[in-house]
Amino acid sequence: MGTIAGRVKGAKPGQKLVLYARGGIWWVQPFTTLPNTEIQPDSTWKSATHMGTEYAALLVDRSFAPAPTMPSLPPIGGKISAVAVVKGGAPETLTSPTLHFSGYDWKVRLLPSDRGGAANPYSAKNAWTDDRGRLHLQISKGADGWECAELSLERSLGYGSYVFVTRDVASLEPSSVLGFFTWDDQGVEENHREIDIEISQWGDPGSKNSQFTIQPYYVPVNVVRYLSPPGQITYSFRWEPGRVSFKAQHGDGLQRGGAVISEHVFTSGVPSPGGEALHMNLYVYGKSRTLQRNGAEVVIEKFQYLP
Incomplete structure (x- = not known):
């Protein structure tokens, strides 16, 4: 773009x-x-x-x-x-900065996106790692309103287990969205090969704040809603031929982990690997792009992929 x-x-x-x-x-x-x-x-x-x-x-x-x-x-x-x-002429070269997290190099999004139904701008300053190697994603106030954060890998990982350890996401405002998802930029087949873990109330403070999704989301059986409580939570999905197994559990699931908060297995409409890449983002949902507080911030402590 x-x-x-x-x-x-x-x-x-x-x-x-x-x-x-x-x-x-x-x-x-x-x-x-x-x-x-x-x-x-x-x-x-x-x-x-x-x-x-x-x-x-x-x-x-x-x-x-x-x-x-x-x-x-x-x-x-x-x-x-x-x-x-x-x-059309030759486009200006726009080089995305790279951020190293959990053993992988991630591209930092700079261009706007319409994910969530609004043209959210994105900024490199809203993604960084601290001295303990934890990833911080932020929504901050910019010249054109709320600026968001997104990272993506440069290659497809394909089938396997994707694990994300988060510090605490229950305090996000209703219009904030934290997403862990696969997405194929180059192809529209199989709904862009999109598989989602999303933490959001989609602007409704009375709704549950999390969901597991395979696309298309408007098919009711493709979305499972649940409540993420305060505290450290590990979100994961295991992607296999014809099967995606989601889980959310208390604590650090890469260590011992705790009780299961929610889990679900999809066996219909599961995409196959292709040109998809893993993304992590934090953005504002809806055309109003409304947040009551001074932005938002989440901490992702670890990411792990296992074939």
Whole structure:
């Protein structure tokens, strides 16, 4: 992804922009869940975009409903007042910093993401390790609102056991989300090979604060909700052909561990390994992107993978 910006001349009150990037066909930008770009009072606009061979900006009425993809750009007329197209050039190189944790090198996310239904910005300053080797992930206040944290491995680990030892996550605000998940950036097959452990109330303070998930999440049997209590908790999943076994337990599960808080086995819809990588993130859920306190912080004491 990169950044695209410009200026609008002669826009009518209430109009907006819809951006597209061309990669074979035209794809709405920056995300299908966030297809509109606002025009600022000084007539400028700015947005993240996926890279393409061409880029288009459509000046449209507020009621215009953009298509996620198009084989060609629409003509001017009706709700479309203007269309501007530019050729794609060589993108600027954006090198993600690397952070070493639990024996692995992790890429630190710098670009925005729409995970959780909002375009959250991310910052390298929100992920670090302390002198005891523990990983800290943080949500902090930035120039564009709450800035989040995400790390990812550069290679697929595939089938095996993934174990995360956390210090205490029960105090997170309802709109905060801590996630441990696999994700395939390059392929959409098998729902991006996504397997999730997520600690969040998804904005509802009355709901349980944790879940085990295989995708798609909107299939009720693919999500198991449970309550994570205060204190040290070990979250894990064992990924095998046609089977994912999740567990949350008290204490350090890499040592002796304690009583099981919740466990579940999925045997339907389980993805197979491919181009997925392991991610860990902390972000704000929902379009309101609302937190009551001064951000959030979690500590992940250890990560372990066993084939």
